[in-house]
Amino acid sequence: MASGAHLITFDKVWKSYGQGEAQIHALAGVDLAIKRGEFVAIMGPSGSGKSTALNIIGCLDTPTAGTYSFMGIDAGRLDRNRRAMLRNLYVGFVFQGYNLLARTTAAENVELPLIYRGVAARERRDLAMQALAQVGLVGREHHTPAELSGGQQQRVAIARAIVTRPTLLVADEPTGNLDTARTHEIMELLTKLNKELGLTITMVTHEADVAEYAKRTIRFVDGRVASDTAKLEVAQP
Amino acid sequence: MIWETVRLSLRSIRRNVLRSFLTLLGIVIGVAAVIAMLTIGSGTTEKVKADISKLGSNLLVVRSGRPAGPGGPGGLDQVVRPLAEKDLAALVAHLTGARVISPASQKQVRVIFGTESLTSGVTGTDSAYLDARDWKLVSGRPFSDSETRSGTGVCLIGETVRQQFFGSGDPEGEIIRVNRTSCKIVGLLEPKGYTGFGQDQDNVVLMPLHAYQRRIAGNRDIDSIYIAADDRTPTSELQPRVEDILRDARRITPDRESDFAIRDMTQIADAMASATATMTGMLGAVAGVSLLVGGIGIMNIMLVSVTERTREIGIRLAIGAHEKHILIQFLVEATVLSLLGGIIGILIGLAFAGLASVTLTIPFAPNPAVILLAVGFSALIGMVFGFFPALRGARLDPIDALRHE
Numbered sequence: 001m002a003s004g005a006h007l008i009t010f011d012k013v014w015k016s017y018g019q020g021e022a023q024i025h026a027l028a029g030v031d032l033a034i035k036r037g038e039f040v041a042i043m044g045p046s047g048s049g050k051s052t053a054l055n056i057i058g059c060l061d062t063p064t065a066g067t068y069s070f071m072g073i074d075a076g077r078l079d080r081n082r083r084a085m086l087r088n089l090y091v092g093f094v095f096q097g098y099n100l101l102a103r104t105t106a107a108e109n110v111e112l113p114l115i116y117r118g119v120a121a122r123e124r125r126d127l128a129m130q131a132l133a134q135v136g137l138v139g140r141e142h143h144t145p146a147e148l149s150g151g152q153q154q155r156v157a158i159a160r161a162i163v164t165r166p167t168l169l170v171a172d173e174p175t176g177n178l179d180t181a182r183t184h185e186i187m188e189l190l191t192k193l194n195k196e197l198g199l200t201i202t203m204v205t206h207e208a209d210v211a212e213y214a215k216r217t218i219r220f221v222d223g224r225v226a227s228d229t230a231k232l233e234v235a236q237p
Numbered sequence: 238m239i240w241e242t243v244r245l246s247l248r249s250i251r252r253n254v255l256r257s258f259l260t261l262l263g264i265v266i267g268v269a270a271v272i273a274m275l276t277i278g279s280g281t282t283e284k285v286k287a288d289i290s291k292l293g294s295n296l297l298v299v300r301s302g303r304p305a306g307p308g309g310p311g312g313l314d315q316v317v318r319p320l321a322e323k324d325l326a327a328l329v330a331h332l333t334g335a336r337v338i339s340p341a342s343q344k345q346v347r348v349i350f351g352t353e354s355l356t357s358g359v360t361g362t363d364s365a366y367l368d369a370r371d372w373k374l375v376s377g378r379p380f381s382d383s384e385t386r387s388g389t390g391v392c393l394i395g396e397t398v399r400q401q402f403f404g405s406g407d408p409e410g411e412i413i414r415v416n417r418t419s420c421k422i423v424g425l426l427e428p429k430g431y432t433g434f435g436q437d438q439d440n441v442v443l444m445p446l447h448a449y450q451r452r453i454a455g456n457r458d459i460d461s462i463y464i465a466a467d468d469r470t471p472t473s474e475l476q477p478r479v480e481d482i483l484r485d486a487r488r489i490t491p492d493r494e495s496d497f498a499i500r501d502m503t504q505i506a507d508a509m510a511s512a513t514a515t516m517t518g519m520l521g522a523v524a525g526v527s528l529l530v531g532g533i534g535i536m537n538i539m540l541v542s543v544t545e546r547t548r549e550i551g552i553r554l555a556i557g558a559h560e561k562h563i564l565i566q567f568l569v570e571a572t573v574l575s576l577l578g579g580i581i582g583i584l585i586g587l588a589f590a591g592l593a594s595v596t597l598t599i600p601f602a603p604n605p606a607v608i609l610l611a612v613g614f615s616a617l618i619g620m621v622f623g624f625f626p627a628l629r630g631a632r633l634d635p636i637d638a639l640r641h642e
């Protein structure tokens with residue numbers, strides 16, 4: 001396998017919790033490869049290891065055994081702070097529960113990753129405004145999460161994820177808390193980012209119509225990849 | 238980056254005003270106590286020193302060896318003779334280098350005017366006493382020599398006595414009852430406030446010695462003789478002369494010890510000042526312990542804060558914060574909190590000390606070094622007690638932290 005060409009490769013990745021009899025394997029020897037610019041949906045029943053895989057992909061977690069490589073780097077064997085640096089430079093996160101800082105304005109939330117990158121205040125503000133514009137939230141810069149709807153909060157979270165111009169966006173059930181209309185708005189936004197910025201997206205979902213937006217669906221069962229299907233591109237008229 | 242973090246921590250302190258305030262309370266109280274103690278303490282020391290220099294650094298006080306207070310006739314009393322008129326006469330006749338020689342006898346006595354009453358320090362003396370003690374009159378006149386000689390029922394009163402009986406009115410010419418006798422007020426003494434030890438120096442009545450002896454004490458004893466040296470004579474030179482004259486007058490043979498004591502007020506003043514300083518130091522130390530308690534309060538609240546903000550820490554870690562960023566964030570927050578508490582505490586402590594200096598009429602003596610130390614110490618407490626909670630926050634696993642509810 002020419003792993004150098006891939007952004008993400010799992011090579012017999014295991015993630016195990018507990019000891020002896022009580023040991024459970026959240027991931028049981030997963031092989032996987034994702035290229036730059038892909039839009040991947042990860043599906044599967046609850047407890048099948050989707051979030052565990054996503055956390056490893058986002059360099060938040062490390063495999064118990066096997067190799068995870070990210071941008072050709074053996075990310076599974078890096079220490080905490082180096083993984084933090086990788087995340088800050090190349091990964092954006094979107095969570096089901098938005099995970100914005102409470103009582104903090106949208107602009108300040110979006111600026112947050114830039115603070116850890118040491119970007120000057122003025123440039124931070126400019127970049128945050130651009131990111132908020134990209135997610136269609138102009139005019140809401142000074143609203144706190146409590147003053148925003150769920151869909152708007154998730155847009156702020158997406159703006160925060162893309163403000164650093166990351167290579168990869170990982171999203172764990174990003175529409176899990178949203179109604180149908182809001183779900184489609186968010187998915188259209190992600191699709192646009194994937195197309196226009198070439199942003200690689202890996203997204204966990206258990207809704208089939210959400211997965212429809214992705215170009216590829218990987219299905220997990222019991223910590224293993226059960227199926228991996230690329231969507232057939234409909235020929236443009 | 239540090240400046241950024243300070244701003245961040247100020248913001249999060251502002252976001253949790255009530256909790257921040259409660260956290261501060263321990264530090265505020267500790268620092269306020271230390272500052273108030275030390276400021277009042279050094280004010281008291283200054284006051285004591287001033288009192289002493291006011292007593293005249295040139296004042297000797299002679300007392301008989303008789304035990305103080307209302308002691309009944311005991312075995313000792315037969316041995317120790319009180320001072321008498323003839324001792325005073327001998328000093329007046331033979332002592333050189335003295336500016337003032339004045340007798341005084343004292344007792345706590347019930348003083349009555351109309352339906353009001355007050356227990357005051359009543360002193361029988363002569364008109365030179367005011368000079369010896371460096372006391373001044375606000376109004377009226379001292380006793381005349383003839384009043385002193387004949388023991389007329391006249392008296393001078395202090396400010397506390399006036400306020401008790403006459404409010405802010407003019408007491409001159411009024412008749413008050415002292416014990417079973419009455420006397421006419423002829424003058425009002427200048428207010429002197431409290432001593433460093435909280436004794437009211439204005440709750441006093443002065444009357445001619447003979448009047449006091451006859452009508453209040455019921456004897457002819459003199460409790461003490463005040464001797465002020467003149468400008469050319471140090472008290473250390475005056476003291477042996479006084480001793481010689483009194484031993485002679487009291488016919489004490491060279492093989493026996495003196496049955497009276499001569500106190501040099503300068504030495505007493507120094508001793509009192511150093512005692513006050515020691516006391517201040519001890520109280521300051523006790524207050525310092527309360528600062529430690531305040532530090533533990535900071536630690537406690539920072540631990541709560543770290544727990545409450547576990548999710549926030551998770552978010553920060555996920556988007557790329559290093560351990561050190563989280564560590565610094567909470568350390569700075571604890572330090573800023575504690576520093577804030579220290580500054581508030583200093584202000585409250587100074588306000589307290591200011592109030593005390595007004596009510597106790599001692600000088601307001603804030604010490605810049607102590608204040609600086611308090612600022613530094615409260616910052617240090619924040620850092621030391623904030624470190625463990627901050628480390629705990631920094632070591633959190635981002636995945637666990639994000640899952641935290």
Ligand SMILES: Nc1ncnc2c1ncn2[C@@H]1O[C@H](COP(=O)(O)OP(=O)(O)O)[C@@H](O)[C@H]1O
Nearest residue numbers: 017024025026045046047048049050051052053
């Ligand atoms: N920190 C952990 N300790 C123990 N077991 C865990 C832990 N994290 C996940 N698991 C287990 O691993 C399995 C996969 O979890 P997860 O990846 O969260 O599943 P999902 O597909 O629902 O996202 C589950 O059985 C879960 O209970």
Ligand SMILES: [Mg+2]
Nearest residue numbers: 050051052172
């Ligand atoms: Mg999950």
